[in-house]
Amino acid sequence: MTHAPGKYTDFDGLREQAVALRRAGYSLRQIRDELKIYNNDILNQLVKGEPPPAWTKRPKAKDDLREKARELRLQGWTYDQIEAELGCSRSSVSLWVRDLPKPEPRYTPEERLVLMREGLARRRETDREAHRQTKLGAQREIGELTDRELFMAGVALYWAEGAKSKPYDRRERAVFVNSDADVIRVYLAWLDLLGVDRRRLNFRVLIHESADVDAAHRFWAQVAQIDASLFARPTLKKHNPRTVRKNTGDDYHGCLVVVVARSADLYNRIEGWWDGVVTHAQMRLR
Numbered sequence: 001m002t003h004a005p006g007k008y009t010d011f012d013g014l015r016e017q018a019v020a021l022r023r024a025g026y027s028l029r030q031i032r033d034e035l036k037i038y039n040n041d042i043l044n045q046l047v048k049g050e051p052p053p054a055w056t057k058r059p060k061a062k063d064d065l066r067e068k069a070r071e072l073r074l075q076g077w078t079y080d081q082i083e084a085e086l087g088c089s090r091s092s093v094s095l096w097v098r099d100l101p102k103p104e105p106r107y108t109p110e111e112r113l114v115l116m117r118e119g120l121a122r123r124r125e126t127d128r129e130a131h132r133q134t135k136l137g138a139q140r141e142i143g144e145l146t147d148r149e150l151f152m153a154g155v156a157l158y159w160a161e162g163a164k165s166k167p168y169d170r171r172e173r174a175v176f177v178n179s180d181a182d183v184i185r186v187y188l189a190w191l192d193l194l195g196v197d198r199r200r201l202n203f204r205v206l207i208h209e210s211a212d213v214d215a216a217h218r219f220w221a222q223v224a225q226i227d228a229s230l231f232a233r234p235t236l237k238k239h240n241p242r243t244v245r246k247n248t249g250d251d252y253h254g255c256l257v258v259v260v261a262r263s264a265d266l267y268n269r270i271e272g273w274w275d276g277v278v279t280h281a282q283m284r285l286r
Contacts, residue, residue: 011046018046025053062088066096076103147193154190155273157183165267174263174270177206179255181223187258188224200261202232207254209236219253 014035021031028043037043065086072082082093107115145153161183163175176187191201203224205216213234221228235257260266 015046018043019050022047022050022053025055027053027056062092065092069093069096070100073097073100073103076106078103150190150193152277154187154193155270155277157187157190158270159274161187162270165271172264172267174260174267176258177255179253181219181253184220184223184256184258191260194266196260196266198226200263202259202261203230204232204257204259205234205254206257207234207236208239208252210239211252211254215250216253220256224256224258 014037017035018031018037021034026034028047031047032038032043035046037046065088069082069086069088069092072085077085079090079093079097082088082097083090086093158174158176161176161178163171163173163177165171176184178184178187192198203220203226205213205220207213207216213236216234217228217231221231234254
């Protein structure tokens with residue numbers, strides 16, 4: 001049966017056929033092809049009031065997720081927990097369960113605070129362990145230092161941290177000041193490598209007046225492996241009440257000042273060694 005476009009004089013007859021096909025399980029497309037009705041408005045009028053067959057209904061892919069989300073919400077799960085469990089968006093979870101009552105909190109505010117602190121403690125411990133492994137790996141990369149490697153490290157260390165003469169004020173003395181015990185240990189090992197007699201070394205503590213000077217002397221004596229009686233009179237720094245100090249407590253030991261007596265020649269050699277390092281570094285930059 002072919003119908004001229006716009007001319008459906010036997011509408012009732014066509015509707016009867018369309019309804020019969022619809023009830024037989026035909027889709028709109030199949031009815032259109034069967035009756036040759038290519039006008040969508042007319043086609044919809046012909047089957048008006050007839051529900052589409054079940055097989056043509058588009059399944060809702062998220063129905064199962066929605067039901068599961070509602071079930072979990074009724075069990076007291078939070079939005080975050082449902083989102084993580086089902087792998088869906090928070091907005092979907094909110095849409096599916098917003099009509100359900102809000103679950104009672106699983107923990108009191110005090111319990112939540114304890115759990116948060118425990119979680120932070122675990123995270124910090126994990127971070128500390130990762131940092132420790134990184135440092136151990138880097139330490140293994142250094143391996144055993146040769147004398148020349150220690151020599152070069154000492155030159156750079158002195159030029160970074162040691163006292164230096166100025167063109168307008170030539171002191172020419174090897175004076176080293178630092179608050180880091182490991183830095184002091186490396187510096188003393190470097191002086192030993194250079195053959196500097198330990199009897200030429202003078203030690204003095206530079207520290208705030210409010211600190212425990214005797215404890216600082218004991219600390220630095222152990223670091224430098226000397227008798228505490230060998231320390232010169234300490235230099236005490238006056239406390240400025242407008243300054244908020246952070247270097248306080250049992251871990252504060254001030255700075256150790258190491259002076260090499262009769263060290264003009266040594267200081268000039270250090271300057272020369274550093275000039276050599278700079279010269280070779282500049283050649284690499286060209």
